[in-house]
């Protein structure tokens with residue numbers, strides 16, 4: 062019998078990003094005993110990287126804004142595949158969640174009258190993103206961390222969860238290991254919240270960190286929960302493209318919000334060439350109007366650079382494919398040009414976009430106050446994830462909850478920038494609240510010894526095979542290439558089929574991976590254990606993409622380039638069948654409430 | 666493509682040695698990329714922390730050619746060409762394995778600093794009003810990514826190992842952000858003077874020099890805190906005022 066340490070809590074939170082921390086704070090405030098486990102050290106989760114801001118219709122800069130507009134914007138961005146209940150709660154509750162951060166010490170940038178300043182972002186009708194320069198995520202995670210550490214929560218850092226523990230139809234905890242010594246742990250809990258973030262590491266070019274191996278998605282899937290909308294992966298239009306080693310690192314949309322424009326190699330602002338009908342009436346048709354918009358003219362319409370991310374990313378790919386790209390296979394993003402308009406442009410840019418300035422100087426040797434950046438699309442965010450109830454965030458398995466990027470519904474076919482950080486706060490809080498309530502009403506059945514032991518034996522297997530076996534890094538790399546080439550921004554049936562086939566092959570190889578005989582802080586072993594998760598989410602994305610034979614939001618099919626009205630009201634569900642294979646089914650979306658439908662119509 | 670040689674510390678608390686690896690270096694590559702290439706091809710169990718690879722999370726701190734740095738922000742091209750590059754873990758913290766260290770003392774130090782305690786809201790809707798000019802300074806401090814490079818370089822921790830009686834530059838920055846927060850009402854000066862050991866800092870400014878976020882740790886955070894401590898405890902007029910200040914009996 063392999064040794065392990067046992068912990069016992071009311072609520073177990075897996076993940077210490079914005080969603081996990083907010084959930085833990087809420088659960089613990091009800092008196093529940095709470096543990097948070099996370100793969101990295103506290104404060105290092107992905108949320109720390111968020112730049113542009115957190116969306117909340119506070120109306121501090123433009124008082125015409127309110128929850129109904131935010132709701133309508135979110136639904137339009139998601140092409141109406143969103144869980145409308147979540148979109149409603151999100152729009153209504155985000156302002157309070159942001160103000161609460163201020164009460165916990167966050168220092169957002171200010172308006173002239175001393176309130177929280179808000180900035181423009183793609184797809185948002187009014188300036189709506191509360192921000193701190195371009196380091197909003199850092200402010201958010203630090204505020205939650207510094208508040209949370211005084212709340213009596215147990216933090217287990219550098220612990221990685223390997224499996225959820227079932228008992229009857231419920232989930233009663235998780236099994237994992239700690240990186241430092243490689244020891245195993247059983248975390249028993251009456252309710253479990255998954256807040257593990259995204260899947261970006263399935264692709265070669267990504268803005269995401271090593272942690273984003275889709276663990277939470279895979280844990281829930283293996284435990285019998287439904288995944289939904291997995292075909293919708295957001296490719297952010299602006300990632301760095303040069304030098305090669307920094308390819309994929311994000312260039313915040315805030316650059317465009319502050320007046321940055323996209324140009325091709327001929328200097329042309331190509332975004333004016335293709336403005337979708339859905340947005341034509343709210344988009345500027347000339348450069349002058351676009352500039353007036355970003356400088357706060359309430360009568361101006363937004364420049365086409367601030368159209369939704371899916372659209373901007375496809376326009377960039379189009380320019381590059383037509384041979385009008387920049388030397389390193391991107392296009393130009395120019396903020397330096399505003400010196401024609403502002404006397405102190407360089408100072409302004411450094412003040413509004415300090416980390417972008419720093420990032421380009423340090424990593425690319427480019428001074429963005431003087432020259433344009435080269436940018437191209439990068440894998441950024443997954444709209445799809447664990448299917449949850451809109452009010453409680455409970456998954457389709459009792460006792461299991463999910464919040465943040467790993468949960469799905471709010472964003473539908475495409476997420477608006479800034480709507481993730483607010484998602485974390487609104488639904489992190491809700492998950493914490495309802496998980497604690499669930500825990501209060503339930504007992505804690507014992508975990509099955511044999512189940513735990515099976516998980517541990519499987520985790521130790523790579524050591525038996527040694528490092529002469531398959532190298533985990535090599536398989537991971539091949540998978541990333543496959544997803545990048547065959548399941549990327551532009552998809553076709555034959556390539557998706559090919560991807561599913563190859564993933565099957567990688568799975569067989571993954572069963573043979575080996576690791577050097579050392580359990581202490583051994584990244585080779587950790588990568589071997591992450592692989593099955595990465596494979597599961599990759600297969601879910603490829604299969605869902607293959608099932609949606611139309612183009613909508615972030616999902617673009619070259620062989621089905623138009624929207625199919627028949628699919629407009631269907632979500633794609635992925636679940637594990639009894640024989641262990643992956644099943645994809647279509648389910649009709651829930652008919653929207655009349656009052657919400659009316660709001661959408663009024664905001665057309 | 667040119668190759669470079671990297672001397673990387675391998676080992677744990679029971680001992681270890683440098684190992685040499687050669688790897689290809691392409692344009693724009695950073696030290697962390699080289700470490701990853703070595704990990705993927707030659708040393709799969711090479712322990713190293715990282716997350717963002719963009720200088721935002723403060724995970725990849727190490728000593729590159731003896732200088733405390735974020736590996737993801739150190740370009741190979743900026744290192745002396747043709748020379749072997751030495752990569753070691755931070756020395757002020759106990760070694761875990763290879764390039765990873767036990768930085769838990771920092772989490773304990775932070776816990777000891779009294780948390781944010783705001784004044785009552787300014788507006789009936791529960792919100793506050795603050796001028797941008799009044800928050801510029803604390804915002805500078807809040808840029809901290811907790812890389813702990815300043816802790817690594819500070820002689821009080823590195824050479825004198827005062828982890829238990831000196832919270833170190835990172836946590837002075839943290840305390841300063843709270844003390845200068847326009848809404849905060851807590852008083853942390855007695856703690857800073859006492860168990861947090863601000864007196865041990867002799868203003869060498871080594872911490873400021875290594876901060877990847879360019880926070881002016883010494884001039885903007887530590888010195889003003891020291892001045893407040895002096896005002897509070899050694900200025901006779903202020904001291905008298907302090908004794909008669911309402912609510913002080915509790916302290």
Ligand SMILES: Cc1cc2nc3c(=O)[nH]c(=O)nc-3n(C[C@H](O)[C@H](O)[C@H](O)COP(=O)(O)OP(=O)(O)OC[C@H]3O[C@@H](n4cnc5c(N)ncnc54)[C@H](O)[C@@H]3O)c2cc1C
Pocket residue numbers: 075076077078079080081098099100101106107108109110111112113114115116197198220221222223237256257258259268269272276277311441442464465466467478479480481482483485
């Ligand atoms: C560069 C960048 C910029 C962005 N900018 C913005 C922005 O301006 N506005 C916006 O709204 N959104 C932005 N986003 C998106 C947003 O940051 C993320 O979607 C969000 O932070 C995800 O938060 P989370 O709490 O769901 O997960 P994360 O913050 O990613 O946290 C996941 C946690 O789960 C843990 N974990 C994962 N797997 C396991 C496991 N197996 N066992 C234990 N723990 C595990 C991790 O250690 C981590 O603690 C940006 C994203 C990126 C990459």
Ligand code: SF4
Pocket residue numbers: 818819820821833834865866867868869870871872873883887
């Ligand atoms: S200035 Fe003070 S805190 Fe900074 S390194 Fe020197 S002694 Fe340490």
Ligand code: SF4
Pocket residue numbers: 723808809810811812813814815816834835838875876877878879880882
């Ligand atoms: S103050 Fe600077 S050097 Fe110190 S931990 Fe923060 S970012 Fe790192």
Ligand code: FES
Pocket residue numbers: 714715716717718719720721722723724725726735736737738
């Ligand atoms: S990896 Fe995040 S700072 Fe280097």
